[in-house]
Amino acid sequence: MISAVALLIASSTSAHAVPDNFKFELEGYYRNRGYIFSDGLFGSDKVGLYADQDGDARMMVQRLRIQPGINFENRAKFYFQTDVLDNVVWGDNQSIASTALFAGSPTNTGTKGLETDTFKINRAWMEFSLPVGLIRMGRQPSHWGMGLLANHGDGFDDTFGENHYGSTNDRFVFATKPIAIAQTIAGKTPDDIPFFVVIGVDRLAEDPLVQYYGYQCAQSNSDGSSIAEGADNYDARCDPGGDGYHTLTHDYTEDREEGQRNANWWADQDDDVWEMVYAAIYRGEGITLAGSKADLTIGSYFVNRIQDETASNVLIADAYFKFLWRGIYLEAEGLTIQGKTNAIVLPGALNEDESGILDPETGLDQALYKEANIWGYVARAGYKQEAYSAIFETGFASGDDNVADANFTGRPLHPDHNVGLLLYEEILAYVTAATWTTGAEGLWSNGGVYNSRYIYPQLTWRPMNNWEVIGAWLMAWPHKPDGSRILCAPDDDVECSSTNATASSLGWEADLAVKHRFHEHVLFSLEGGYARTTDRLPYESVGLHYSLKDGKPVGNFFTVQSRVAFEF
Amino acid sequence: MTLLSILALTLIGCGDKDGDDTATDGGTGDGGGTGVDISAYINVTDAHQGDIDSCCELGGSGATSDCWDGSSWIVQAIDSTKQVDAALVGNIADFESGDPVADATLSLWFLNDPTVGAPDYSVVGDADGIVASTFKTCTPIAYKTSTDPALDATVDTYEINQIEAYTEGTIDTEFNSVSSTTYAIIPSLLGVSPDGDKGTIAGAAYDCGGAPIKGAQVVVRDPSTGEIPESLVVKYFVDSFPNRNQPYTSEDGLWVAINVPEGTWDVELYVADGDGGHTNIGKTIAYIFPGSIMISNVYTGFGDGKRYPDICLL
Structure with a gap:
């Protein structure tokens, strides 16, 4: 969203009638990143992520990202973005060579062990200016603020770690400067006040592959007898012929194959998922404040997401603030997701009273009804100078101690908002994936800040031009332990089957990075992290290494990672 | 299923x-x-x-x-006259989805006790989860279904007191196999951390x-x-x-x-x-x-x- 605003700034200069003057633009990068998750660096403690791993775990991955564009006089532009060898692991990992020892040709194996496309176009969109603003249309990156909710995942914008995901939407968006328009209408010369209003619409799904019913049907009772009209468990929706007997059998949702769609699969409007996007932002760069130049950005972003068949109506609100003046740096983003839905159908996650319609007006069903109440924030305060900077960061992502109930309160922050190298990025990502498994992949954290609050002070020293040394320390505390991914302690304000944990925190992590840019385009980064985690984590059940301290399990994790990238 | x-x-x-x-x-x-x-x-x-x-x-x-x-x-x-050996064609199926489990091993303990040591009989199913064996009717038998542990596709699934009705024909029955996914996600939904x-x-x-x-x-x-x-x-x-x-x-x-x-x-x-x-x-x-x-x-x-x-x- 901010990127749309940036283009509006650039394109708001007047356009003149001149012959076609296309300009070809090219952005992107090629990067390699190496990972070492090491074992044995800290005495007798077992160190490393994986219990079946003896010694170091190492791999190299790569990505070539290319974003060409055609720019016609800043009035009309077309871009597309493609990833080549996207996070492809070095080497022949598909046994092209019958004997691995003699492997020669590398394969396109991704970090999940699956073969990936060599070449994939992720985004394609066009932009053009109008007298009253700018329109951007197509499959485009989405980004807002610090990237807690929408994060384009472009470039190398994080102190530690790498972007792997990136928010992309099929979107139509219009951005304008309402104050300038009002002044023009009033016959005044427009001031160049950098206040923007954005309105857009996203189409998120035309036809979900999973068939949603919202209620169950069985043709017979457990003893084999038919379910007939008048019986307690008779539901007229299961008797479409109206002959007085259930003739349908299905669950709340049913998986189906692509080939089971009918020819007009796209025509059904009830299953469409779409959202309206609204944003207003003041983006003042280089403004004068008390005699000094200052940057001030403040804005808010609202999304209203709708799906009729699941009675989903969800409001997402996000506020962003950034201020830099005389080295004083403040930045914050807070978000909340509120609303009601029948769309979150997890196995076994049915409400206790599972009969009937909760709200005839909306169609919310008693069994599936969930109310979203999700919160998150990140705030930074610090002091930035050319030679050094000191920043204190704190953040929060609300958790859910019981995903099976009607309150849906947990959602990790965007995984491309990287915090540290280990605790969120690897350890909790691994724990959530191992416990939710592929049966509930949507609940994985993927490396985002998860069900916790954290502090993350960072110190940066720039000893010479293009060199940075960065140290950071991360500590995190659970929000709502659920007993499976984050274990419960006796004083937790949640209901847990067992409360064997004793620590108040999840653990801590220390990170150190050395970064250098040379030949103007080559970025080098060497990053290392050590994390010590507490008995809040379910080491044994997910297969994480641990040792015992005072009879309680603790984890020790160490990583060294390095990036070499050519940015253009 | x-x-x-x-x-x-x-x-x-x-x-x-x-x-x-x-x-x-x-x-x-x-x-x-x-x-x-x-x-x-x-x-x-x-x-x-x-x-x-x-x-x-x-x-x-x-x-x-x-x-x-x-x-x-x-x-x-x-x-006791009904306790006879009969041909069995079984289907090893996923406990949750009912899908056949390929290349799974079925192990049988005819004394209904899997703690006694090696199974009395083992057979590997085909790609469709089908196993052929002999089974004693009207007799409780213990079984285990398992797959290659390196693949981590399933957990060892035991059942005791499997009693097949007397028949003079072929026994057609199903043996359960629990996937690693199901084994992990059930405690997840219950808020429990299973000890390995x-x-x-x-x-x-x-x-x-x-x-x-x-x-x-x-x-x-x-x-x-x-x-x-x-x-x-x-x-x-x-x-x-x-x-x-x-x-x-x-x-x-x-x-x-x-x-x-x-x-x-x-x-x-x-x-x-x-x-x-x-x-x-x-x-x-x-x-x-x-x-x-x-x-x-x-x-x-x-x-x-x-x-x-x-x-x-x-």
Whole structure:
């Protein structure tokens, strides 16, 4: 969203009638990143992520990202973005060579062990200016603020770690400067006040592959007898012929194959998922404040997401603030997701009273009804100078101690908002994936800040031009332990089957990075992290290494990672 | 097919309602005679739904209305002539989805005890989960399904008291296999962290008519001391899936006990007696191997989980 605003700034200069003057633009990068998750660096403690791993775990991955564009006089532009060898692991990992020892040709194996496309176009969109603003249309990156909710995942914008995901939407968006328009209408010369209003619409799904019913049907009772009209468990929706007997059998949702769609699969409007996007932002760069130049950005972003068949109506609100003046740096983003839905159908996650319609007006069903109440924030305060900077960061992502109930309160922050190298990025990502498994992949954290609050002070020293040394320390505390991914302690304000944990925190992590840019385009980064985690984590059940301290399990994790990238 | 597949193991049989002959443990939350407090697990006050009064007919000819009382159980008279070897074509299927499990190994213990050591017979299924074997009819047999541990596709799945009805033809039956995904996600939904050195017991509770009982509770205990493992977590299902808020068996009769230490355990089934106490209406045995799941159903009136089809009885 901010990127749309940036283009509006650039394109708001007047356009003149001149012959076609296309300009070809090219952005992107090629990067390699190496990972070492090491074992044995800290005495007798077992160190490393994986219990079946003896010694170091190492791999190299790569990505070539290319974003060409055609720019016609800043009035009309077309871009597309493609990833080549996207996070492809070095080497022949598909046994092209019958004997691995003699492997020669590398394969396109991704970090999940699956073969990936060599070449994939992720985004394609066009932009053009109008007298009253700018329109951007197509499959485009989405980004807002610090990237807690929408994060384009472009470039190398994080102190530690790498972007792997990136928010992309099929979107139509219009951005304008309402104050300038009002002044023009009033016959005044427009001031160049950098206040923007954005309105857009996203189409998120035309036809979900999973068939949603919202209620169950069985043709017979457990003893084999038919379910007939008048019986307690008779539901007229299961008797479409109206002959007085259930003739349908299905669950709340049913998986189906692509080939089971009918020819007009796209025509059904009830299953469409779409959202309206609204944003207003003041983006003042280089403004004068008390005699000094200052940057001030403040804005808010609202999304209203709708799906009729699941009675989903969800409001997402996000506020962003950034201020830099005389080295004083403040930045914050807070978000909340509120609303009601029948769309979150997890196995076994049915409400206790599972009969009937909760709200005839909306169609919310008693069994599936969930109310979203999700919160998150990140705030930074610090002091930035050319030679050094000191920043204190704190953040929060609300958790859910019981995903099976009607309150849906947990959602990790965007995984491309990287915090540290280990605790969120690897350890909790691994724990959530191992416990939710592929049966509930949507609940994985993927490396985002998860069900916790954290502090993350960072110190940066720039000893010479293009060199940075960065140290950071991360500590995190659970929000709502659920007993499976984050274990419960006796004083937790949640209901847990067992409360064997004793620590108040999840653990801590220390990170150190050395970064250098040379030949103007080559970025080098060497990053290392050590994390010590507490008995809040379910080491044994997910297969994480641990040792015992005072009879309680603790984890020790160490990583060294390095990036070499050519940015253009 | 879903978890309800184990309901397919329901055996036939029904008898006259027998009123007031169920055994009680003498009050709320005692140890069923062992002195161990079981009130943390057995505390249901709602009345059960299911027939627990007509089981004595299942004992065959000569059974009386006082055939079991919570410490002595129904004994069925088995017709040994019906215990014969028969050809079996089985299907190893995923416990949750019903999909065939390819290249799975079926191991059989003909003495119904998988703790004795190597299985008496093993066979590897084909890509469609089909196995061919011989099986003794009217005889409880223990089995295990497993796949290559390096692939981590399934967990070792044990079931005891598998009794096939007498037939002169070929036995067509199904063997359950629990995927690693299902094994992990069930504790996740229940808010439980399973210990890798412990195991899980899952089963159904059946009434005298072979239908699931609603309103029953399960406890797992040491057979000799009656002690309850400290790590035990027992949960119940709703609509064939575990639900952390369900306090006792629902209409599907299904239950699961998580974090059961390695060893041999008694599984006891209770219902509220209406007077503030609880009645022990059934019992079975379960063998736990680390990181595995044991399927062991409990039948009202039976103390060993072995309920034979009518055709097997004298």
